[in-house]
Amino acid sequence: MAHSASSPAARLRKLNAALEKAKKFKRGTVLTFEPMMELIGVSRPVLRDWCGEIAGFEESGAFERGGNGIEWQFKPGPTIRFLIKHFEAEQAKQVEKAKRLRKAIGDDVLAELPEDMTADEIIKAVRAAREVREEQESQSALIKASLAASVFDQTINRMLQAGIQAGREQDPTGQWPPEYAEKWQNAIDTLILQQSAAGEACLNALRGRSA
Numbered sequence: 001m002a003h004s005a006s007s008p009a010a011r012l013r014k015l016n017a018a019l020e021k022a023k024k025f026k027r028g029t030v031l032t033f034e035p036m037m038e039l040i041g042v043s044r045p046v047l048r049d050w051c052g053e054i055a056g057f058e059e060s061g062a063f064e065r066g067g068n069g070i071e072w073q074f075k076p077g078p079t080i081r082f083l084i085k086h087f088e089a090e091q092a093k094q095v096e097k098a099k100r101l102r103k104a105i106g107d108d109v110l111a112e113l114p115e116d117m118t119a120d121e122i123i124k125a126v127r128a129a130r131e132v133r134e135e136q137e138s139q140s141a142l143i144k145a146s147l148a149a150s151v152f153d154q155t156i157n158r159m160l161q162a163g164i165q166a167g168r169e170q171d172p173t174g175q176w177p178p179e180y181a182e183k184w185q186n187a188i189d190t191l192i193l194q195q196s197a198a199g200e201a202c203l204n205a206l207r208g209r210s211a
Helices: 008-022 033-040 044-053 076-105 108-112 119-170 178-207
Strands: none
Touching: 008 033, 008 076, 033 044, 033 076
8 A cells, every 4th residue: 555654634634625625516526536636635546545445435435446448436525525534533543542652651751742643753752852861871971981081090190100109218318238129119010010900901991991
């Protein structure tokens, strides 16, 4: 079936306008396919599909199917009234579906949505709102992680400088025996390397990188 992007509500507006025009026709007026589709504002595939797939349409006697050189014949008033009744029923179904969806979702965003939105429109609006919210939360998390990484980076640098300074302060005049000074320096270097490695691993984790 050739589906249309128009909602039942949009269809009904066009059909009601077409019905007002049809009321001005002379009694017994019959339209062929092209004038009928122009009157109700649809394409040939859409009208043809409606005629073949809307239950009870052909049986209603609103039109007679053409073929083999015989023109289609539509009674404008009965055709439009049948379609109005059909799309009013479709609209009622969509309203009920939208109500059930609103109840099922229970999302705060629904409070801001118009009551006459269809179920498909509600789903799109909720999805868009949640994507915006997730993006905002993601950006906030990135900012917090970046700030934490910067602060921690500065802290690690201070710790390393403190370790180096502590080593210098223990033997400010260089009077320690060489073997003792070497052991002390090795211990300080090991501590600094361990601090550096631990700090780098932590910073990588904050930045989302593998160690």
